[in-house]
Amino acid sequence: MRQRSLIAITAALAAGALTLTACGSRDSGDKGSDSGGTTVVIGVDAPLTGDLSALGLGIKNSVDLAAKTANKKKYVDGVKFEIKALDDQAQPSSGQQNASTLVADKDVLGVVGPLNSSVAESMQKVFDDAKLVQISPANTGPALTQGANWQTKKERQYKSYFRTATTDAIQGPFAAQYVVNDAKKKKVFVIDDKKTYGAGLASTFTAEFKKIGGQVVGTDHIDPDTKDFSAVATKVKNSGADVVYYGGEYPQAGPLSKQIKASGAKIPVVGGDGIYDPTFIKLAGPNSAGDLATSVGAPVETLASAKQFVADYKAGGYKEEYAAYGGYSYDAAWAIIEGVKKVVDDNGGKLPDDARAKVTAAVQNVSFDGVTGKVSFDEFGDATNKQLTVYAVENGAWKAVKSGTFTG
Amino acid sequence: MNELPQQLVNGLLLGSMYGLVAIGYTMVYGIVQLINFAHGEIFMIGGFGALTVYLYVLPDGTSMWVALPLMLVGAVVAAVLVAVGAERFAYRPLRTAPRLAPLITAIGLSLALQQAVWAWYPGAKESINFPEIAGGPFEIGSVTIQTGDVFLIVAAPISMAILAYFVMKTRTGRGMQATAQDPDTAKLMGINTDRIIVVAFALGAAFAAVGAVAYGLKYGQVQFRMGFILGLKAFTAAVLGGIGNIYGAMIGGLVLGLAETMATAYIADIPGFDQLGGQSWANVWAFVLLILVLLFRPQGLLGERVADRA
Numbered sequence: 001m002r003q004r005s006l007i008a009i010t011a012a013l014a015a016g017a018l019t020l021t022a023c024g025s026r027d028s029g030d031k032g033s034d035s036g037g038t039t040v041v042i043g044v045d046a047p048l049t050g051d052l053s054a055l056g057l058g059i060k061n062s063v064d065l066a067a068k069t070a071n072k073k074k075y076v077d078g079v080k081f082e083i084k085a086l087d088d089q090a091q092p093s094s095g096q097q098n099a100s101t102l103v104a105d106k107d108v109l110g111v112v113g114p115l116n117s118s119v120a121e122s123m124q125k126v127f128d129d130a131k132l133v134q135i136s137p138a139n140t141g142p143a144l145t146q147g148a149n150w151q152t153k154k155e156r157q158y159k160s161y162f163r164t165a166t167t168d169a170i171q172g173p174f175a176a177q178y179v180v181n182d183a184k185k186k187k188v189f190v191i192d193d194k195k196t197y198g199a200g201l202a203s204t205f206t207a208e209f210k211k212i213g214g215q216v217v218g219t220d221h222i223d224p225d226t227k228d229f230s231a232v233a234t235k236v237k238n239s240g241a242d243v244v245y246y247g248g249e250y251p252q253a254g255p256l257s258k259q260i261k262a263s264g265a266k267i268p269v270v271g272g273d274g275i276y277d278p279t280f281i282k283l284a285g286p287n288s289a290g291d292l293a294t295s296v297g298a299p300v301e302t303l304a305s306a307k308q309f310v311a312d313y314k315a316g317g318y319k320e321e322y323a324a325y326g327g328y329s330y331d332a333a334w335a336i337i338e339g340v341k342k343v344v345d346d347n348g349g350k351l352p353d354d355a356r357a358k359v360t361a362a363v364q365n366v367s368f369d370g371v372t373g374k375v376s377f378d379e380f381g382d383a384t385n386k387q388l389t390v391y392a393v394e395n396g397a398w399k400a401v402k403s404g405t406f407t408g
Numbered sequence: 409m410n411e412l413p414q415q416l417v418n419g420l421l422l423g424s425m426y427g428l429v430a431i432g433y434t435m436v437y438g439i440v441q442l443i444n445f446a447h448g449e450i451f452m453i454g455g456f457g458a459l460t461v462y463l464y465v466l467p468d469g470t471s472m473w474v475a476l477p478l479m480l481v482g483a484v485v486a487a488v489l490v491a492v493g494a495e496r497f498a499y500r501p502l503r504t505a506p507r508l509a510p511l512i513t514a515i516g517l518s519l520a521l522q523q524a525v526w527a528w529y530p531g532a533k534e535s536i537n538f539p540e541i542a543g544g545p546f547e548i549g550s551v552t553i554q555t556g557d558v559f560l561i562v563a564a565p566i567s568m569a570i571l572a573y574f575v576m577k578t579r580t581g582r583g584m585q586a587t588a589q590d591p592d593t594a595k596l597m598g599i600n601t602d603r604i605i606v607v608a609f610a611l612g613a614a615f616a617a618v619g620a621v622a623y624g625l626k627y628g629q630v631q632f633r634m635g636f637i638l639g640l641k642a643f644t645a646a647v648l649g650g651i652g653n654i655y656g657a658m659i660g661g662l663v664l665g666l667a668e669t670m671a672t673a674y675i676a677d678i679p680g681f682d683q684l685g686g687q688s689w690a691n692v693w694a695f696v697l698l699i700l701v702l703l704f705r706p707q708g709l710l711g712e713r714v715a716d717r718a
Binding site for chain 2: 049050051053054193194219220221222223225226227228229230231232234235237238251255258262263264279282283285
């Protein structure tokens with residue numbers, strides 16, 4: 001009896017442990033295959049599994065493409081780029097562990113990621129202490145670069161943190177202007193998921209919406225762990241709102257949109273870049289037609305600069321789509337590659353000992369024509385490219401409606 | 409417009425689902441005093457069982473009226489097989505071990521099942537769409553009922569009636585009551601307690617599977633993590649109703665579902681409470697209710713009827 005119980009426990013634990021380790025070790029292999037020269041590793045941190053994996057895998061693949069392109073072109077002489085992708089499962093605690101892992105690997109000279117602003121908060125200090133440059137393709141929380149009091153007093157938080165995405169300080173108001181001026185909706189019900197990204201976006205949207213004459217007829221905060229939004233949907237229906245703004249991500253936004261429509265309120269749900277993914281439409285069902293999302297930048301497909309990226313991505317044979325942040329991830333990785341190139345060139349073709357600090361300094365001054373347009377960073381580490389686009393669900397797919405930027 | 413009737417219906421629907429899953433916790437606890445934390449995952453396996461039948465067994469485009477009963481069978485078969493397997497290979501060898509050992513095993517099993525589905529079910533690394541019943545919502549007065557909810561409205565009371573009949577009237581059901589009261593004496597009276605325990609696990613799994621099909625139809629998706637939170641809620645419902653008591657599980661589920669919905673809908677309207685309302689606070693209020701109930705009735709709402717717990 002005793003023996004068999006031990007076997008049972010061990011078997012259960014072993015099965016659990018095996019599957020758990022499987023998710024960590026999948027992408028970190030492939031080392032030691034370099035033949036001569038220096039290897040520089042670009043770390044990637046993104047949710048590679050779980051609900052947000054569609055976005056995360058797009059980030060990983062795009063960074064991989066950038067590294068391969070640099071290797072093929074021999075863009076930096078004598079340096080071979082590799083990627084090391086870690087899964088943060090959209091959890092701040094995993095993000096911080098991954099940050100420590102990447103810092104510990106001496107070959108890592110730059111990191112692309114993460115997807116979530118809340119994860120970024122847990123990583124920034126770890127990277128900054130190690131002077132390791134981090135470029136997020138997707139974080140839109142203004143506080144990450146400009147400090148918690150960004151509305152009144154902007155202050156650079158970490159010298160090693162950059163992003164290629166626009167901030168919610170622009171995205172929220174941009175959406176508000178579109179909803180009031182173009183979609184002609186004046187009564188909004190605002191919902192968020194209380195996370196750094198969602199709550200921040202909802203508040204910048206609300207502020208601008210009120211300023212230009214809109215009325216907030218109700219607010220609610222949802223719990224991202226549940227799927228039952230029927231009570232909230234009933235409140236939305238009875239509030240008389242003609243539009244819903246949701247600050248959050250598509251795993252909740254999809255079912256939320258579906259349940260709001262099912263409750264009888266046939267009004268559009270508007271969200272930010274967090275809901276701009278095909279999965280949103282899949283989860284929200286056919287009634288999602290007319291739902292809107294803003295996302296950073298102009299649509300990658302329409303940019304002349306992006307044609308090469310789209311073609312290369314297809315040729316690369318990646319299983320997953322490049323998704324919403326593919327172009328931004330490629331540009332983020334390329335900014336690191338540019339930084340490494342400058343450091344190597346300045347040091348007579350070799351990596352200096354304090355390469356990490358030098359690469360971080362070099363990234364601050366990069367300027368090149370990337371997939372998404374001109375890539376460079378301002379004094380806070382934010383992208384200077386502040387383009388945004390409104391997308392609408394039409395015939396089961398996102399369609400670009402209007403591009404522009406918020407000018408205040 | 410008065411939204412109270414709609415919110416009551418929302419709460420009762422959510423509560424019925426909690427109740428269906430809570431039965432599994434309460435029956436197993438009533439008979440072997442084990443809190444089967446893997447029960448949430450049994451629920452999840454039920455959802456994937458139904459999905460497998462729809463995606464891989466039935467031809468494309470099968471009408472839901474034909475598909476639904478078969479999916480229900482698939483869900484019940486998958487959930488019962490896993491639950492009985494878990495009982496046989498994980499819990500039975502530990503029956504005489506200290507209480508903590510099976511509890512830890514249950515948590516391990518829960519993780520293992522979740523990760524197994526994550527790793528091996530095709531496409532399960534993110535949410536998978538669940539088929540839906542066509543047809544618009546039904547309007548009854550000011551209440552809107554979704555087509556997907558009709559299944560839950562029909563299935564939950566029928567399942568509970570069947571369970572009540574089974575436990576009260578059949579030989580096996582009376583055997584379950586006897587085993588719950590005193591396993592040793594029950595054995596002396598000629599009851600095969602091993603078999604009774606298997607039946608308890610299987611029944612609990614079958615009800616969880618019905619709940620899982622309802623979940624899929626209601627929310628239009630299943631995912632490998634769907635059993636975790638719902639399992640916790642169902643366990644809470646079982647404790648609220650009085651763990652060990654099958655009627656308690658049903659009542660506890662309904663009370664919990666109503667409490668969450670009412671908290672979402674109305675707490676924010678109380679002056680001074682606007683920061684404490686809304687859906688993200690619903691869990692807090694549900695647990696406040698649980699604490700209050702346990703303060704005044706530590707045995708749960710119906711916990712005293714020990715005589716017919718099973």
